Amino acid sequence: MRTVAVTKIGSLRDPAEETRGRIEVVDFPEQPLGAEDVRIRVAYSAICGSDPHLAEGFFGTDVPIGLGHELSGVVEAIGERAHRNGLQVGDRVAGNFLRFCGTCAGCRAGTQQFCEHIQDYNRPGMAETVTWHESQVYKLPASVSLLKGCLLEPTSVAVRIADKSNARVGDRVVICGGGPIGQLVLQVLKLNGATSLTLIEPIAERREMALRHGADFAIDPIGEDQFQRADEITEGRGFNVVIDASGSSRAVHGLLDIAAKGATVVYGAMYPADFQMPLNLSDYLYLKELTLTGVFLSPYAFPRALQLLPLLDLDDLTQSVFDLEDAAEAFAVHVSGKFPKVVLRCNDIQDTGGAA
Ligand SMILES: [Zn+2]
Ligand SMILES: [Zn+2]
Numbered sequence: 001m002r003t004v005a006v007t008k009i010g011s012l013r014d015p016a017e018e019t020r021g022r023i024e025v026v027d028f029p030e031q032p033l034g035a036e037d038v039r040i041r042v043a044y045s046a047i048c049g050s051d052p053h054l055a056e057g058f059f060g061t062d063v064p065i066g067l068g069h070e071l072s073g074v075v076e077a078i079g080e081r082a083h084r085n086g087l088q089v090g091d092r093v094a095g096n097f098l099r100f101c102g103t104c105a106g107c108r109a110g111t112q113q114f115c116e117h118i119q120d121y122n123r124p125g126m127a128e129t130v131t132w133h134e135s136q137v138y139k140l141p142a143s144v145s146l147l148k149g150c151l152l153e154p155t156s157v158a159v160r161i162a163d164k165s166n167a168r169v170g171d172r173v174v175i176c177g178g179g180p181i182g183q184l185v186l187q188v189l190k191l192n193g194a195t196s197l198t199l200i201e202p203i204a205e206r207r208e209m210a211l212r213h214g215a216d217f218a219i220d221p222i223g224e225d226q227f228q229r230a231d232e233i234t235e236g237r238g239f240n241v242v243i244d245a246s247g248s249s250r251a252v253h254g255l256l257d258i259a260a261k262g263a264t265v266v267y268g269a270m271y272p273a274d275f276q277m278p279l280n281l282s283d284y285l286y287l288k289e290l291t292l293t294g295v296f297l298s299p300y301a302f303p304r305a306l307q308l309l310p311l312l313d314l315d316d317l318t319q320s321v322f323d324l325e326d327a328a329e330a331f332a333v334h335v336s337g338k339f340p341k342v343v344l345r346c347n348d349i350q351d352t353g354g355a356a
Helices: 052-057 152-167 180-191 204-212 228-233 280-287 302-311 325-336
Strands: 001-008 022-025 037-047 071-078 091-096 127-135 136-137 171-174 195-200 217-219 239-244 261-269 290-294 322-323 341-344
Touching: 001 325, 022 171, 022 217, 022 325, 037 322, 052 325, 071 127, 091 152, 091 280, 127 195, 152 180, 152 239, 152 261, 152 302, 171 180, 180 239, 195 204, 204 217, 217 228, 302 341, 322 325, 325 341
Parallel strands: 171 195, 171 239, 195 217, 239 261, 261 290, 322 341
Antiparallel strands: 001 022, 037 071, 037 127, 037 341, 071 091, 091 136
């Protein structure tokens, strides 16, 4: 079965060919269909900002490493006991690439993100098929196309970031980073009643995208003084909710200074493993009573992400589509930053839904 994989560890941005990481289409065996499993013929699988980190060896260096966790497709086969969700062969679906076991200490404590068995069903989705436990699979609303449905997983991350932000209706909200997660968080928090909704982002196209989707303001952190702009926007009070979706150790500097007293700051990205952020406890935790938090996985978020999908404008995130065979080229376009999201078409499937 054709599957996109990292076949050589290294940065995909490395200009030197000898040390650059490599993405190829390789042959992996199809996973067995267990009694509670569902086999999905994959329609679309999107490249995630975390995929280049996998190529760098962040989660291990044993190649080949199969890729793909943001996918949609059609149910092709159902295990003999996989009937608890009412799934049928032919259903259009998306889902969670991780299975939460429900039985370990983390799951039983209501913290599925710390499930000790999440790797058991973590299978590459940039492939012809993927076989998941039925608990991972969600039927797409009829109005959501398969192309947009592959964004269910990143939307679940946006929902989880919104959860951790404690955002209340009317809160002033700023988001740092206008990549796919930042854009999705922006749309989700707009629906949630955010005000003075601001995106901080150096790329002009991404600022414009945010303004089209409900941002009230956009700040260019390179061409403008972001502290002065934040002061103007919030009348000197700061933002009640500050979200980093950039993952950039440079960009996170200063975010605590645009936070209001009592604000929540969510670090909603992956960061360089050796990055240390200096933190003045007296200024930020004692005097300002900030709440600082982060996001690892997105448990309990998929059902709500599914509700939100028809309400989101996903056109800008589904402009760049490549065939599975052209995965190496697709990754080159992804790292070039030319499109906010790059999607692979894994099979040519006739879509029976998707008015939205
Ligand atoms: Zn992802
Ligand atoms: Zn568990």
